[in-house]
Amino acid sequence: MDDVAAAIADPVRRAILELLREQPLPARRIAERFPISRPAVSRHLRVLRECGLVRDIPAGRERHYHLDPSRFGELSAWLSGFTSRAAVWGQRLDALETEVHRTRRDRRRGGAAPDRLEDTA
CATH class of the missing domain: 1.10.10.10 (Winged helix-like DNA-binding domain superfamily/Winged helix DNA-binding domain)
Known part of the structure; x- marks a missing residue:
């Protein structure tokens, strides 16, 4: 490699x-x-x-x-370890973004949904 x-x-x-x-x-x-x-x-x-x-x-x-593309296999497999982790983090960040937007929408409508944590401060 x-x-x-x-x-x-x-x-x-x-x-x-x-x-x-x-x-x-x-x-x-x-x-x-x-x-x-x-x-x-x-x-x-x-x-x-x-x-x-x-x-x-x-x-x-x-x-x-x-x-002869066969020699790229090992390097490609090694690199995919980085790209697959990036994809997982991308999905997690997308889910977080969705949750932030949902929370902001719920607050604008007058209250948080019952299954969400509310500020205790």
Whole structure:
């Protein structure tokens, strides 16, 4: 998981992954899309290949790069631990907001509902 996280930390590598999400591409077509040198793009492709996010298939004199999304599973599972907790807190905050609005409405109408706590001060 650490190698995948390190690989996608770089914005150029993320952009390469986004390109390959659409379709497999040869290295030269990938390199054409970036304002950096072709050897620099090759180094980024090597990092992505070594961590298993892309695979390359020789096609004549070129190498075609394909996205391999299977390596995202572990990182995705780890991240979901954060997003699922955020969803639970979101639901709780929504429920609290609903209760605050209901209490304000009841007070404007002249009194709290019988099952609600009243101020004792």
